[in-house]
Amino acid sequence: MTQTQILCQAFRKPDMWKWRELNRIKTSGFRCLRDVEVDVNNVLLWKGLLVPDDPPYNKGAFRIEISFPSEYPLKPPKVTFKTPIYHPNVDEKGQVCLPIVSNENWRPSTKADQVIAELIVLVNKPDPDHPLRADLADEFIQDHERFLSKAEEQTSKFSEKRPCE
Template sequence: MAATRRLQKELVDIQKKIDAKTISYCKRVTTDDNILLWHCLIVPTKMPFKEGQFLIDIAFPAEYPFKPPKITFKTPIYHPNVDEKGQVCLPIISAENWKPAVKTDQVMQSLVDLVDEPEPDHPLRADIAEEYVKNRERFDKKALELVKQHAHDKAK
């Protein structure tokens, strides 16, 4: 079980960084009895998303690191690159871009970068991408409303 060994090491490394406060993009990582499923609390840094924290699941295939993980937002988010089911379009974990040397903390950092800087040219939700481009003020307002309704409190 190469995946299990690698994920246990990555989890320990990430937890050390969280405890030492050397990473700011993630506040918490937990697993149940299954090391192939991580529950993470990510922390965006730019408005309108920086007002909250977002729960995501990272599901690793048994073939990890030779196949990429899958990320799902559990906290609703108003974002052009995240669909209604919480699925995210993240280039670093696409099948054609995935490299086994990529670590999970790099994936999480890329995810937070995408949340902070949406890519409207590669949307999962074209209507939100169009609003982001054509009426940024309205996009920011709607996104902030959803953050206040659903995101975890930043103070916790």
């Protein structure tokens, strides 16, 4: 079955939100997000390639997943990095501290493209005040040049090759 056939089957009422959300992301003009696709085995799991603009992450690309709960939009999606990233707001398992998708901040009116926009901002501008990795947050604050150097090194080592523009 092709991706298009799967999408046609998956995006039937009352689940038209999936089509609208995916279409908003694909037409949003995000330069930092590429190759967004729906998992063929689970239409609530979307995958994409994050291509940051700013150093130290602009030398690589990072696979991400967005997992929508069956209760979406009443409950927030979960964003996970599948590619390792040296970042104070992303833990070793790829879980992201992204305030917009926290239970206390989530609003059912929030759209997936807003979540992606916030993720892009967070990757380009780490928030050491809300870390998942306190050691990296401390390094980010206390020895910023060392943090940047290590993040660039880890990006070169673990990230995927950036797609051609």
